[in-house]
Amino acid sequence: MANNTSSLNLSNTTLWMHSATNLTIVDLKTSYLLCILASIVLPLLVKFWVNSLRKQQSLSSLFPLPPGPSSWPILGSIPDLLRNKPRFKWILGLMNEMNTEIACIRLGHVHIIPVTSPEIAREFLKKQDAVFASRPITMATEYSSRGFLTAVVTPWGEQWKKMRRVVTSEMVSHVRLKWLLQKRNEEADNLVFYLHNKCNKNSLNGGQVFNLRLLTRQFSGNVIRKMIFNKRYFGKGRKDGGPCIEEIEHVNSAFIVLYYIYSFGIQDYLPYLRWFDLDGHEKIVKRAMGLVNKYHDPIIEERIRQWSNGAMKNKLPEDLLDVLISLKDGHGNRWLSTEEIKAQIAEVVLATVDNPANAVEWAMAEMINQQDILRKAAHEIDIVVGKNRWVQEYDIPKLNYVKACAREALRLHPIAPFNVPHVSKSDTVVSGYFIPKGSHVLLSRIGLGRNHRIWNEPMKFYPERHLMSKDGGTNHVDLTEQELRFISFTTGRRGCVGAQLGTAITIMLLARLIQGFDWSAPLGESMIDLSESCNDLYLAKPLFAHAKPRLPSHIYPVG
Numbered sequence: 001m002a003n004n005t006s007s008l009n010l011s012n013t014t015l016w017m018h019s020a021t022n023l024t025i026v027d028l029k030t031s032y033l034l035c036i037l038a039s040i041v042l043p044l045l046v047k048f049w050v051n052s053l054r055k056q057q058s059l060s061s062l063f064p065l066p067p068g069p070s071s072w073p074i075l076g077s078i079p080d081l082l083r084n085k086p087r088f089k090w091i092l093g094l095m096n097e098m099n100t101e102i103a104c105i106r107l108g109h110v111h112i113i114p115v116t117s118p119e120i121a122r123e124f125l126k127k128q129d130a131v132f133a134s135r136p137i138t139m140a141t142e143y144s145s146r147g148f149l150t151a152v153v154t155p156w157g158e159q160w161k162k163m164r165r166v167v168t169s170e171m172v173s174h175v176r177l178k179w180l181l182q183k184r185n186e187e188a189d190n191l192v193f194y195l196h197n198k199c200n201k202n203s204l205n206g207g208q209v210f211n212l213r214l215l216t217r218q219f220s221g222n223v224i225r226k227m228i229f230n231k232r233y234f235g236k237g238r239k240d241g242g243p244c245i246e247e248i249e250h251v252n253s254a255f256i257v258l259y260y261i262y263s264f265g266i267q268d269y270l271p272y273l274r275w276f277d278l279d280g281h282e283k284i285v286k287r288a289m290g291l292v293n294k295y296h297d298p299i300i301e302e303r304i305r306q307w308s309n310g311a312m313k314n315k316l317p318e319d320l321l322d323v324l325i326s327l328k329d330g331h332g333n334r335w336l337s338t339e340e341i342k343a344q345i346a347e348v349v350l351a352t353v354d355n356p357a358n359a360v361e362w363a364m365a366e367m368i369n370q371q372d373i374l375r376k377a378a379h380e381i382d383i384v385v386g387k388n389r390w391v392q393e394y395d396i397p398k399l400n401y402v403k404a405c406a407r408e409a410l411r412l413h414p415i416a417p418f419n420v421p422h423v424s425k426s427d428t429v430v431s432g433y434f435i436p437k438g439s440h441v442l443l444s445r446i447g448l449g450r451n452h453r454i455w456n457e458p459m460k461f462y463p464e465r466h467l468m469s470k471d472g473g474t475n476h477v478d479l480t481e482q483e484l485r486f487i488s489f490t491t492g493r494r495g496c497v498g499a500q501l502g503t504a505i506t507i508m509l510l511a512r513l514i515q516g517f518d519w520s521a522p523l524g525e526s527m528i529d530l531s532e533s534c535n536d537l538y539l540a541k542p543l544f545a546h547a548k549p550r551l552p553s554h555i556y557p558v559g
């Protein structure tokens with residue numbers, strides 16, 4: 001037994017020794033391999049690190065920052081920003097003084113890069129689009145997006161990708177827009193019904209004077225409310241199709257938020273001062289966003305309850321809110337949280353109301369002063385559509401001149417001084433200038449659209465400029481401008497996803513106004529005053545104009 005045991009022990013020991021030897025050999029081999037690998041990889045890593053460090057150093061030492069004003073330590077040019085209002089005019093004034101189409105203004109720790117040249121704009125948004133595909137973190141956008149849950153203002157990352165996908169495929173895709181066409185048609189019909197009704201009731205020289213700022217903003221608001229909530233009115237509504245106090249407050253609040261988004265608030269450049277709300281922006285934005293949400297949130301919460309308690313079990317989605325609630329992830333759970341739904345709906349309302357309303361208000365003001373342009377647009381509609389039916393979205397491809405008028409309004413009278421900011425994700429060089437990581441690139445909408453180098457007589461409202469092609473032929477016109485000679489929907493990773501809907505709302509609004517009515521300055525005024533507001537780019541005074549029906553009365557919708 002003992003022998004057996006010892007032989008067993010012996011064999012165990014031998015086995016152990018064998019495996020130990022094997023292990024040692026394996027260990028040795030592994031270490032050897034690791035050493036070889038390390039000796040190859042480590043130097044490579046170090047070289048890569050040194051190179052990228054050198055590249056960073058060399059970028060900033062080889063290339064200058066774009067020209068800009070001298071600035072204070074820590075504060076940068078914030079004292080000048082505080083002294084000069086409106087802030088966008090001060091920036092453009094500086095660029096004019098320095099005779100430059102790209103500049104660098106340091107505000108706190110942020111480099112602001114304003115651009116007025118389409119060639120340089122294309123370098124940012126086309127050539128180096130991937131580098132400039134983020135957005136800044138600001139006080140106002142934090143409120144408008146409920147902490148960066150949405151597609152427009154959220155910095156680059158997974159949340160932005162998710163919500164951009166939601167908006168693109170579930171809210172404004174071709175299929176969705178076709179599905180919701182009837183709702184948009186109802187609002188286009190309601191517009192001419194409301195105007196015609198008013199003209200008949202209180203006729204003044206065969207027509208009536210209207211506030212076109214109110215009309216255009218309400219039309220855009222009505223369309224998006226119908227598409228999202230399947231309703232025009234939040235409250236009881238009005239039989240004549242006009243807005244009630246709730247809808248006016250809703251759209252006005254949206255415009256207030258839009259005004260303060262990216263408006264150079266001090267807290268965005270010196271975040272530790274946010275608590276003091278030095279320029280009062282936070283209080284205003286919080287209140288206005290609260291008013292927008294006051295109308296949306298109860299409807300959204302109630303609808304989510306209906307979907308979860310089975311009340312909608314056998315129903316099909318009727319509007320975009322239903323669509324968002326019923327989206328499912330790979331496990332059959334709701335894909336969007338309640339916060340995401342609320343945030344994205346509010347953002348789509350903001351994204352929809354401003355550009356179409358402002359472009360049409362300005363286009364109408366310019367065209368009323370140049371009646372030959374108005375007549376030409378009306379003539380085009382008469383030829384394409386006739387006088388026995390209303391213009392429809394399917395007519396839009398054929399309404400080249402009407403589209404040229406809207407395009408000209410977007411070029412000459414943009415709603416905002418700058419495009420939505422693009423933030424750089426790394427150091428880079430553009431147009432021979434060093435652009436540090438984290439810079440805010442601001443394409444100037446008026447700097448581009450009114451650039452003398454690009455446009456003949458840039459301050460003239462002249463739709464024909466969009467019809468003539470370089471070879472003397474006629475262009476097919478649409479509202480997009482990929483070459484960034486002015487800003488409409490821009491291009492690239494952060495470009496607008498709502499171009500089709502935006503075009504439909506803008507052109508239907510403009511075309512229905514022109515088709516249904518003859519427009520002139522109110523009685524007693526020979527011309528519309530085209531002065532621009534001192535603080536922004538709106539018409540200084542809302543456009544009031546006289547409308548007179550121009551189609552046979554049986555064509556106008558009733559009730």
Ligand code: HEM
Pocket residue numbers: 151152153164167171172348351352355356419420421487488489490491493494495496497498499501502503506
């Ligand atoms: C005439 C109407 C419109 C105009 C002129 C317009 C213009 C713009 C512009 C200039 C941008 C910023 C692009 C950039 O950062 O380079 C933008 C972004 C965006 N727009 Fe529009 N827009 C219009 C209508 C709409 C509508 C109706 C929607 C509907 C959902 C929409 C959704 C968006 C979204 C989601 C973005 C952000 C894309 C991103 O950051 O990834 N827009 N739009």
